[in-house]
Structures are given as structure tokens and as C-alpha cells.
Amino acid sequence: MPMGVAGRQARIFLLNILAVLTVLASSTCSAEVHLLVSAALVTHSAQAEHSPAEPETHGLPQSAVEVGRIRGFPITNSMVVTWIVALGLIVFAHFATRNMKAVPTGAQNFFEWLVESLQKFLEGIIGRHLVDRTFWFFATIFIFILATNWVSLIPGVGTIGWGHQTDHGFKIDQPLLRGGNADVNMTLAMALVFFAAWIIWALQEVGPIGFLKELFAPKGESTGPLKWLLVVVFLGAGCIEIVSILFRPISLSFRLYGNVFAGENMLEAMAKLVTGLGWLLPIPFYFLELLVGLVQAMVFMLLTAVFTLLICQHAGTASAASHD
Numbered sequence: 001m002p003m004g005v006a007g008r009q010a011r012i013f014l015l016n017i018l019a020v021l022t023v024l025a026s027s028t029c030s031a032e033v034h035l036l037v038s039a040a041l042v043t044h045s046a047q048a049e050h051s052p053a054e055p056e057t058h059g060l061p062q063s064a065v066e067v068g069r070i071r072g073f074p075i076t077n078s079m080v081v082t083w084i085v086a087l088g089l090i091v092f093a094h095f096a097t098r099n100m101k102a103v104p105t106g107a108q109n110f111f112e113w114l115v116e117s118l119q120k121f122l123e124g125i126i127g128r129h130l131v132d133r134t135f136w137f138f139a140t141i142f143i144f145i146l147a148t149n150w151v152s153l154i155p156g157v158g159t160i161g162w163g164h165q166t167d168h169g170f171k172i173d174q175p176l177l178r179g180g181n182a183d184v185n186m187t188l189a190m191a192l193v194f195f196a197a198w199i200i201w202a203l204q205e206v207g208p209i210g211f212l213k214e215l216f217a218p219k220g221e222s223t224g225p226l227k228w229l230l231v232v233v234f235l236g237a238g239c240i241e242i243v244s245i246l247f248r249p250i251s252l253s254f255r256l257y258g259n260v261f262a263g264e265n266m267l268e269a270m271a272k273l274v275t276g277l278g279w280l281l282p283i284p285f286y287f288l289e290l291l292v293g294l295v296q297a298m299v300f301m302l303l304t305a306v307f308t309l310l311i312c313q314h315a316g317t318a319s320a321a322s323h324d
Contacts, residue, residue, distance in 0.1 A: 060158060060264055064183045065174045077175055078183035081157065085148045085180060115139060125302070126309040133204075134308060137197055141190060142301040145181065149260060149293030152179030153286060158264060181260040181296075184253060191249035194304045198311070205312040214311055215241055252303060259296050263289045 064076035096111035104112050118139045123131045151157070161175035180186050202211050216238035218230035263285075270285055271278040 060175075060178070060182060060261065060268065062261075064178055064185065065161075067174070067176060076183070077161075077178040078180050078186055081152065081177050082148060082180040082186060085144065085151050088151075089143065089147055114143070118142065122301075122305060126305050127313075130201075130308060130312055134197075134201060134305075137194070138301050138305055141194070141304065142297050145190070145256070145300055146294060146297035148180040148186075149297060150290065152182065152260070152264065153267075153289055153293070158182075158268070179260055179264055181256055182264050184257045187253035187257040188249065190256075190300075191252040194252070194307075195249045198304075198308055201308055202311040211311070248307060252300060256296055256300055259292060263292055 064078040066074050067077050067080065068075045092107065093111065096107035099108075101108060119131060119135055122135060122138055126134070157177045157179060158175045159172060160177065161172045163170055163172040163174070165171075202214075206214060216235055218227065218234045267282045267285055267289065270282040273281055
């Protein structure tokens, strides 16, 4: 990748990290969203036998905990982690692109390799035309989710905070830090940002009429009664597709949230499984969660890219053919 292109991509990356962070913060301050899914935690049989009359709850709380307020603005522990991640990424991107060299080394070399690899990967899936228009979002969302997932695995996240003493040790009730993607408000905000961008890209590529045709117009060539039958069939299919589109933000957000939340609960369960071995048992699972964090970031990026391709592919194909 030419040096100038990498520099522009880096600056676009910085601006969009700030934009995504702003939306995430405002979303997290909205009404709490509670997920009606419970993660199964492993508990020791001896603890079950000697449990108190009022059973202790284990695992992370399903909702983020408010740790403070700034002029009435609530700050949650998941927001703190997302701000730390965003600030770290901004600082790194600025440092890597501060003194651009024709032959990159160090941080610039890594940053250009990351940007170029993501660009080539997405280009093979959605094509050059859509990559030029949408790469800023897909690259930002992948790097941001991956960094948030991995930072959430650092010891101390979720294990330092306020709590009380129990018969089985000190229990954290209000952790100071919480994994950013272990908060459904965070993942839902990212999904809604994509949904808004998806609508804009679709309207820019195919226009309002083309957008409606993609949803409701019959596909293929037909005449006579078959044509009218296909009109009715594709009209019904379009209504189903609208329902599917409206549920995409929910499926995207809950898929990412569920995997990250369950992983963090699993690590906590392993740490409490055997007294005295809490430092050892979670280690293999940390490596598993590193892989899960990468996979979930990739899945989120790929799904959003494919959703974009499905609505814009005809226009993108026509544009690519005209360039050839």
C-alpha cells in the first residue's frame, strides 16, 4: 500500500474511533437493557453442600454497574473500559503515523500491515467498489471489537471493585472495570451504528427505487400469469426480508454480547472451582478466550460486510463492469 494511502486510512480510522465511541457512550447511558439469558457456572460440590440459607449469586452481573457521575452524566464500568480502549487505539494510531516513512518500520509497519491485510481480505468478499466506500467502518469495528475483547481479559478487569466478605472468600458486587462487550448496551450501539450506515450505503448505491426493488421486485424474466404470481410471492418475501433486516441489530448485538459474557463467566467459574488453584485453572481458558475474541470480531465484521453486499451487489457489479 502506498504511504499516502496508509496515512489517510490511519486518520480516517482515528476519526471513526471517536465517532463510534461517542455513540457508544450515549447508548450506554440509556435505560438498562437486561438479557434474559443466564450463563451456567460451575460450582464446587462442597460449596453447594455448605451454601447459606440465602444462596450467593456467582458470575458477572448482567447489567453494567454505575461507578460515578460527571455533572449528572452516569459513568458505568463498561464505559470506562471502552474509553480506555479507544484512547489506546487513538494514541497508537497517532504514534504509528506521526512520522511516515517510505520504508515502514516498527509501529508504522504493523499498522500498515493491519490496514492492508484487512483491505485485501474485504476486497475479496465485497469487491473493490464497496471496500472503497465502506472500509473505514469495517476496519474500525474489527479493530475496536478485537481490542476491547482482549483488554477485557487483562487480570483485574471484573475482579477489582467493591464487595463483601463471604464464607468462600471476598465477593465482588460492583467491579470497577467490566469488559466493554460484556455489556449489551455496547454491542447494541455498534449494531445500530451499522444499521444506520447500511441504510445510507444502500440508498447511495441503488437509490430509493432500487432499494425497494431489491426488497419487493420479482427476480428473473417471466411473462403472463407466472409474472403476476411471482409479484405476489416476492411481495411476501420482501415483507419477511424487512422483518429480518429489523432483527439484524438484535442478532448482531446479542451474538457478540452472549459469547463475551459467557466467556468471562467461565473464567470466573474456573477461578473459583478449586480453592488455592484459582490462579492456575483459568490459564488454558484464557488462550481459548483470546481465540474467541478474534473470532467474534471477525464474525461481526463479516456479517456486516455480507449484509452490505447483499443490498449493494448489483450496483457494485455494474460499477465495476463500467470501470473495466
